[in-house]
Amino acid sequence: MQQLAYFVAVAEVRHFTHAAELLHVAQPSLSKQIRALEAELGAPLFSRARGNITLTPAGEALLPLAKRILADVDTARLEVQELAGLRRGRVRLGATPSLCAGLLADVLRRFHDAYPGIRLIVEEGGSRDLVRELTRGSLDLALVILPLPGDPPLDTVPILRENLVVASPAGPEGGDRAHRGLLPRRPYLRIEDLRDRPLVMFRSGYDLREATISACRAAGFEPSFAVEGGEMDAVLRFVEAGLGVAVVPSMALAGRPGLRGTPLVMDDSDLDPSRRGRNSGLLRTVALAHRKDVEPTHAARAFQETLQTFLVEAALAGSLPAGVEALVNA
Known part of the structure; x- marks a missing residue:
């Protein structure tokens, strides 16, 4: 995990010394770990010609996988902390701008009131961008538009139209x-x-x-x-x-x-x-999506339940915005 973290840092800043400073480690130690990773994989990851740091084809192939592995490890750490009884956690949620400006704020307020120890991170973007970030492991959940482009490995639950x-x-x-x-x-x-x-x-x-x-x-x-x-x-x-x-x-x-x-x-x-x-x-139909190969954390599942309950109650009270229909049942 440490080698992958060092690799990603260098790949993002394209400079060994700057990456070491960001990670608060000595530059020789970082370089040694990168060389060990290259030796284990059997291929150079960086081209160091004339002081210019660029990714080799092997480095280009490894970078998205390394980011996803590190994101999954971070999610696993938080999940274990929740199971260990720590009253903290994290939900990384992606949503389209119209949802962020609409009903999402009320849902987030309800969730925060119920789970004040859970950190909420919201990424606003187009549906295609959110599908990509969710697939990469950068998000736990995303509110996306159906049908999804291509065939991403995601489970979706339609929630509103x-x-x-x-x-x-x-x-x-x-x-x-x-x-x-x-x-x-x-x-x-x-x-x-x-x-x-x-x-x-x-x-x-x-x-x-x-x-x-x-x-x-x-x-x-x-x-x-x-x-x-x-x-x-x-x-x-x-x-x-x-x-x-x-x-x-x-x-x-x-x-x-x-x-x-x-x-x-x-x-x-x-x-x-x-x-x-x-x-x-x-x-258009909006769905809540998560990766098929990773079970949602307890915090993510709690957010899904909060969102669905909010939509059911808003539909029964007739308080949904004009032109919006809930697709979830009580």
Whole structure:
């Protein structure tokens, strides 16, 4: 474990002395451990030509595995501490920006009140990014969008479904300034209505980017971008400023009085309640995911139970955000 930790440190900073300083060890000791690891593996891990430290092909192959092994060891240590009766632990949770800005804060507050000794670490990012980090062992749990890209080794539990809407400036002034004559005046929009409309688009790694582009192509056109590359807050702010419209989950508009959300459908058949269930329009499903090959820690399982209980109670009380439907049962 020590050799792997030394290897990862050097690989990240690309400097033996700096890595030794970060780890608070003597540089000769670090170098000796790296050479021992290379001897055991039978291949050099670093190229040291002319003082430039780069990874060899063997080092490139080992780096993601070493990070995952170290993350699993850290998780195992915390799990044993919990079993030993120590009132502490950790939950590393990944979530999309709309969930972080929406109901997640209330869930985290409830969990913290029930388990004040458990440290909460939240990573915000696009669903594709979170799937990658979860697979690497950098997260314990992640709230991701189904279906998952590729076939990652993850177990998923669908927890909620939410409508996708077209976000545009609220009020006549903002709407007229940005979209005069661009969007039809009806209580919903078809994908076709976005043809030749300026879109504010998320950066790569967001499932919403891929979903929007795929839906437009399915309708027979390529979307036009006014600006692209932003995170959720930036995208919503750009829409407020009148740069264009954006396809976002309905939950993202909570607490955004400067924006309005218009339900989005592929075509008019999507409005048939008998075909779409209680909600109508384009939907996305959010699931709680964890790795198949690693059992969730006690703290992670406690968070899952807290999240599911919160959703059940919120659904019964009718307090879920507009356009959101819980998929968990009491």
